Every structure is written in C-alpha cells, then in structure tokens.
Amino acid sequence: MKIINISYRLPLSVKKQNTKTVFTPSSGGLATAVLSYTQKSEQKLTWVGIADFDRNTWENHKNEFEGNFEIEPVYLDRRLNRNFYNIFSNSVLWAMFHYFPSYMEYNEAAFEAYKSANEIVAKRVSEIYEPGDLIWVHDYHFMGLPKLLRKLLPDAQIGFFLHIPFPNFEIFRILPSKAKRYILEGILGSNLAGFHTWDNVIHFTECVEKLLGLSHRNFVFSQDTHRTRIGSYPISIDFEKFHNAYDKPEVAKLRSEIRELYQDKKIIFSVDRLDYTKGINNRLSAFESFLKKYPEWREKVVFLLVIVPSREEITKYGERKSMIEQSVGRINGAMGNYKWSPVVYQYQSVEFDKLIALYTSADVALISPVRDGMNLVAKEYVASRKDLRGVLVLSLMTGASKELQEAIAINPFDKELTGYRIAQALDMDEKQQEKRMRHMQKYLAKHDVFRWATRFLTDTIDMHDHDNKAQPL
Numbered sequence: 001m002k003i004i005n006i007s008y009r010l011p012l013s014v015k016k017q018n019t020k021t022v023f024t025p026s027s028g029g030l031a032t033a034v035l036s037y038t039q040k041s042e043q044k045l046t047w048v049g050i051a052d053f054d055r056n057t058w059e060n061h062k063n064e065f066e067g068n069f070e071i072e073p074v075y076l077d078r079r080l081n082r083n084f085y086n087i088f089s090n091s092v093l094w095a096m097f098h099y100f101p102s103y104m105e106y107n108e109a110a111f112e113a114y115k116s117a118n119e120i121v122a123k124r125v126s127e128i129y130e131p132g133d134l135i136w137v138h139d140y141h142f143m144g145l146p147k148l149l150r151k152l153l154p155d156a157q158i159g160f161f162l163h164i165p166f167p168n169f170e171i172f173r174i175l176p177s178k179a180k181r182y183i184l185e186g187i188l189g190s191n192l193a194g195f196h197t198w199d200n201v202i203h204f205t206e207c208v209e210k211l212l213g214l215s216h217r218n219f220v221f222s223q224d225t226h227r228t229r230i231g232s233y234p235i236s237i238d239f240e241k242f243h244n245a246y247d248k249p250e251v252a253k254l255r256s257e258i259r260e261l262y263q264d265k266k267i268i269f270s271v272d273r274l275d276y277t278k279g280i281n282n283r284l285s286a287f288e289s290f291l292k293k294y295p296e297w298r299e300k301v302v303f304l305l306v307i308v309p310s311r312e313e314i315t316k317y318g319e320r321k322s323m324i325e326q327s328v329g330r331i332n333g334a335m336g337n338y339k340w341s342p343v344v345y346q347y348q349s350v351e352f353d354k355l356i357a358l359y360t361s362a363d364v365a366l367i368s369p370v371r372d373g374m375n376l377v378a379k380e381y382v383a384s385r386k387d388l389r390g391v392l393v394l395s396l397m398t399g400a401s402k403e404l405q406e407a408i409a410i411n412p413f414d415k416e417l418t419g420y421r422i423a424q425a426l427d428m429d430e431k432q433q434e435k436r437m438r439h440m441q442k443y444l445a446k447h448d449v450f451r452w453a454t455r456f457l458t459d460t461i462d463m464h465d466h467d468n469k470a471q472p473l
C-alpha cells in the first residue's frame with residue numbers, strides 16, 4: 001500500500017554540478033506535509049508530476065536521487081504543456097478563480113490540452129496503482145483527474161485538494177458550459193474534496209447544485225458509484241521549523257546585519273511571488289498614502305519589498321512587473337532623498353535563513369493580496385517571531401485572515417484606510433504585540449501542516465471505507 005501524490009510540480013530540483021546533473025529533493029510546504037504523513041504512518045510514497053527535464057536525463061540519473069520516495073515524471077509535449085499549463089491553467093483558471101475574469105484568455109485548444117494532460121496523468125497513475133493505494137490529487141491543474149481515475153479505478157480512495165480559492169457562482173458561470181461541467185464532475189470523482197475555507201466549500205456546493213442539479217446532505221453528494229464529502233481544510237506550515245529557526249546562528253547573524261543597516265528606522269516587510277493576485281501595487285499605493293498622510297514617519301521607516309520571479313512567460317505577469325517597478329520609482333523619486341529610499345526592492349528569490357532573518361527583523365509584515373486561497377507568508381511571519389515582537393497587517397481577502405484573528409485586518413482596495421492601519425501597526429506597543437503574537441502562535445502550533453495532511457487523508461480514507469461498508473447509497 002502506498003500514497004500516490006499528484007501535483008503539477010515534482011518535489012525535486014535539478015542542479016548541474018560541474019558536468020554532472022544531480023536530482024535533489026526540494027522541501028516545499030507540500031512535500032514536508034506529505035512526507036511527514038507517510039513517515040508517521042509508515043507508508044510508501046510515489047509522487048507523480050510533470051517533468052521539467054527530459055526523459056534521458058532522468059533515466060540516466062534517477063538511481064542517484066536521494067529522496068526516500070519514488071518519483072514518476074510525466075512527460076508532456078512542449079506545445080501541449082504550453083496550452084495546458086500556461087494558457088488553460090494559468091491564464092484561464094488562475095485568473096477566473098482569483099476573481100479576475102477580464103484577464104481570462106480562453107480558447108478551445110487550451111481546454112482540449114487541459115483534458116489531454118489530465119488523461120495522460122490518469123493513465124500513468126492507473127499503471128502504477130495497486131489495490132489499497134491512497135491517491136491524493138492537488139490543485140487546479142488536475143480538476144478533471146478524480147473523475148478520470150474513478151472510471152479507471154472504481155474502488156480507489158481518492159482525495160482532491162484545491163490550493164486556490166473556489167469562486168462564487170456568478171464568477172464561475174462565466175466559463176463555457178463544457179468547461180464548467182468538466183471541472184465540477186471532475187472534482188466529484190473524489191471521495192473527499194477539500195478547500196481552504198468554508199466560503200470556498202459553499203461556493204463549490206452551490207455551483208454543483210445550480211449547474212449539475214445535484215443536492216447534498218451535510219456537504220455530501222451521493223452518486224451512483226460513490227459519495228463525495230466537501231470540506232474545509234485550511235493548509236498550514238511546519239510551525240516548529242519556522243519557530244526554532246529564530247535561534248539559528250546564521251539567522252541571528254543575518255538579522256543583526258539587517259538591524260544594523262536600518263538601525264534608526266522601523267522596517268516594513270513583504271515577500272511574494274510576482275502575481276497580480278498578491279496586491280503588490282495596492283500595497284505600494286497604500287504605503288505612498290501613508291507617507292503623505294504621516295510625514296513625521298519619513299526617513300524613519302523603510303519598506304523592504306521582496307518579489308520572487310514567477311510565470312514570466314505570461315503577458316499579464318510581465319506587465320505587472322513593469323507597473324510595480326514604476327510605482328517603486330515614483331515613490332522613491334517623489335518622497336526619497338539622497339540619504340533615504342522609502343522602498344528597497346529586490347526581484348529575486350531568498351534562501352530560508354535570509355527569509356527568517358527578514359521576518360524576524362521586520363516591525364510590520366504588510367500582506368495585502370486582493371485574493372489568496374490561504375497565504376502561507378502570513379503564517380510563516382507569525383511562527384518565526386519567537387521573540388513575540390512584530391505586527392501582522394493582513395488582507396481580509398486571504399484564507400489566512402479567517403484564522404489569524406489578531407492581525408490588523410485590511411481591505412487592500414482601500415488605500416487610505418490601509419495607510420492608517422500601517423501607522424497603527426508601527427505605533428503598536430510591545431505589550432500589545434506580544435499579546436497578539438502569543439494568541440496566533442498558540443493557534444498555529446496546534447494547527448500545523450502535519451495536522452492538515454493527517455486530517456485530510458484520514459477523512460478521505462474514512463469516507464471511502466464508510467461507503468464500502470455502508471448500506472446501499
């Protein structure tokens with residue numbers, strides 16, 4: 001028995017060392033969660049995903065892979081992958097599900113490619129599947145997969161988890177009918193479909209009711225072959241890892257360097273992938289509004305804005321980058337002087353120790369997505385503040401804001417009020433900071449990523465077992 005985990009990206013990185021190619025396991029949040037569950041439950045794991053390397057490279061080097069799990073790369077033709085990933089997944093579904101329907105670039109060929117890619121992956125999974133295996137499908141790239149797998153493997157235990165928001169009916173209905181049906185029926189192939197929040201659960205069930213004419217009882221849809229439970233499973237982080245990183249000597253060294261560099265200033269910090277959903281421009285406008293309204297803060301505050309490159313081949317992302325760079329230039333040009341740049345901007349990824357040093361140096365973390373399924377940065381910031389200092393300013397449009405109730409909440413579209421909230425955060429006394437951090441850390445220590453994976457997979461198994469033991473549907 002094993003877990004078959006399916007996500008678009010494989011949890012490995014390919015590095016060239018001199019002339020050698022080395023595959024090493026990468027430790028993102030999802031990999032940490034799935035691996036910790038398989039270790040604790042003593043189950044084997046096979047990870048299926050789309051290869052971003054060629055078949056020969058993998059075949060020649062796979063024996064040197066040091067992860068204690070199996071990797072099953074799926075190779076897609078370049079054109080098919082472009083239509084499936086860049087266009088249908090990222091320019092249609094991502095835009096639509098984050099409430100940017102005007103950014104949607106739908107075309108039939110892209111939808112056909114999405115279906116083909118889901119079919120290719122389903123076939124690969126059915127080849128490696130053995131009775132008793134537990135299949136976990138991740139995210140918007142593979143919403144057709146649960147139904148395809150149910151057809152190929154009627155008795156399989158299948159869980160599906162969506163990492164991005166599920167939009168409300170009025171937005172979802174904009175998709176062409178066949179795409180809507182494909183997505184809803186696809187997800188309903190699973191025994192358990194999980195979302196970050198109850199809002200997403202309600203949106204999904206409402207779309208199923210209105211568009212497929214099915215009704216649910218206590219968020220369970222009954223079908224001929226099986227039943228599907230719909231539930232809320234807010235993803236989280238490895239709390240201990242972020243909390244304990246505070247004391248690492250490398251982190252402490254980097255932190256004192258940052259603190260020394262800005263010793264007479266308060267630090268506002270943010271870090272995101274470059275994405276129009278993250279509200280980076282709204283954030284800069286709010287910061288600008290804050291500096292105009294509270295001139296006494298000029299030269300006493302610096303905004304460290306870190307952005308990690310992402311999806312650069314998609315037009316909307318390139319445009320966004322230019323807009324952000326223009327805003328940074330405008331603010332620094334108009335408000336800064338030869339001694340002070342209000343915004344310090346970095347367009348590159350940062351390593352873990354540096355990230356923790358930045359989190360733990362920042363007086364305020366300013367997190368302002370205009371729409372975000374969860375937002376792990378908010379949870380990471382809170383977890384890393386072992387010193388119980390710092391203030392989290394968090395957009396109400398994130399899943400995380402439902403859990404992190406002691407954050408200062410903002411509507412990222414209201415730049416005046418956000419400017420005021422920034423001032424409020426900078427002025428917060430230490431006792432208040434400590435109180436809020438303590439509450440949020442207590443919550444995150446309990447609701448960590450291991451609990452998330454365990455709850456999700458246990459519920460998938462329970463749902464499947466219950467159906468198989470239960471009376472006729």
Ligand code: ADQ
Nearest residue numbers: 163235271272273307308348349350372373374375376377
């Ligand atoms: P993302 O949109 O990628 O994830 P998020 O949840 O914030 O967003 O996770 C980003 C991760 O990347 C964090 O772990 C963060 O530390 C890291 N990161 C961000 N910027 C970085 C940088 N410049 N350098 C290095 N690391 C950086 C999607 C959904 C989210 C959902 C997650 C998990 O969009 O809503 O929370 O999946 O389900």
